Amino acid sequence: MGKLDGRIAIVTGAAGGIGRGMVEAFAADGCAGIALVDLNTEGAEAAAVAAREAGSKTIVIEADVTNEDDWARVIDETVAAFGGRIDILCNNAGIATASSVQEMGLDLWKQMIDVDLTSVFLGCRAVLPAMLEQDYGRIINTGSQLGLRGAPNVAHYCAAKGGVHALTKSLAYEVAETGVRVNALAPGPTQTEMLYDLPEETIEAIRLEVPMKRFARVEEIVPTVVLLASGDGGGYYHGAVMNVSGGHVT
Numbered sequence: 399m400g401k402l403d404g405r406i407a408i409v410t411g412a413a414g415g416i417g418r419g420m421v422e423a424f425a426a427d428g429c430a431g432i433a434l435v436d437l438n439t440e441g442a443e444a445a446a447v448a449a450r451e452a453g454s455k456t457i458v459i460e461a462d463v464t465n466e467d468d469w470a471r472v473i474d475e476t477v478a479a480f481g482g483r484i485d486i487l488c489n490n491a492g493i494a495t496a497s498s499v500q501e502m503g504l505d506l507w508k509q510m511i512d513v514d515l516t517s518v519f520l521g522c523r524a525v526l527p528a529m530l531e532q533d534y535g536r537i538i539n540t541g542s543q544l545g546l547r548g549a550p551n552v553a554h555y556c557a558a559k560g561g562v563h564a565l566t567k568s569l570a571y572e573v574a575e576t577g578v579r580v581n582a583l584a585p586g587p588t589q590t591e592m593l594y595d596l597p598e599e600t601i602e603a604i605r606l607e608v609p610m611k612r613f614a615r616v617e618e619i620v621p622t623v624v625l626l627a628s629g630d631g632g633g634y635y636h637g638a639v640m641n642v643s644g645g646h647v648t
């Protein structure tokens with residue numbers, strides 16, 4: 399018996415790093431159907447192959463998580479593909495850019511808030527009717543350890559991720575008396591493309607800041623997501639921000 403036997407999940411940002419890890423872990427734990435949502439369909443198709451090999455049905459949906467109409471399509475296509483239920487939503491897609499506040503253009507700020515925060519609002523709002531109707535759901539929003547503590551040159555990212563944590567807690571209050579659970583994941587620096595997009599000296603500076611002096615592997619992040627996604631074990635986690643950060647305590 400897997401922890402997620404028979405469940406239907408949507409994972410955004412499924413083509414890469416942590417999202418792909420979620421897809422693989424969900425498949426290994428028995429998810430019956432997984433919708434992989436990303437702008438990068440090639441990467442999502444590759445992740446879907448691994449999930450199918452583990453026994454899950456999959457669909458890949460090319461969608462921009464900042465777009466309201468795309469969200470309506472994601473929900474419709476998932477319901478149509480897997481027979482009506484949506485048990486799990488991972489709002490995980492995100493970007494990382496860098497600039498000091500003083501030098502940051504409004505476009506860079508707005509793009510970050512759109513992709514890393516507004517997308518999470520849109521995803522939660524889009525899935526809620528289905529989850530409330532079935533009186534069951536698990537929403538897991540990917541925040542960040544940086545959203546708990548702040549950092550130089552990424553104020554827009556920290557603000558967006560701090561917003562994800564606050565949105566998660568607020569929605570948790572709104573649905574607490576239903577079968578829907580809403581939590582956030584706050585990973586520390588994790589070995590994915592997002593991290594390695596940064597300049598080498600920045601990467602080394604980040605590594606030295608981590609009390610463990612090393613980055614997380616995706617396999618060290620996703621077990622927490624499986625816990626939050628599960629029916630029994632995950633039932634009393636609600637409005638939590640799960641800090642998985644190698645010893646950074648905030």
Ligand SMILES: NC(=O)c1ccc[n+]([C@@H]2O[C@H](COP(=O)([O-])OP(=O)(O)OC[C@H]3O[C@@H](n4cnc5c(N)ncnc54)[C@H](O)[C@@H]3O)[C@@H](O)[C@H]2O)c1
Nearest residue numbers: 411413414415416436437462463491492542587588590592
């Ligand atoms: N890697 C880290 O150190 C770290 C730490 C804390 C939090 N996070 C968060 O984890 C999440 C996953 O990041 P990752 O490290 O796996 O990075 P990643 O770059 O490997 O994956 C992000 C995915 O999101 C997709 N995406 C970006 N914008 C999109 C959009 N508008 N619509 C649809 N898809 C879009 C990308 O195509 C990509 O596949 C992000 O929210 C990120 O902020 C990452």
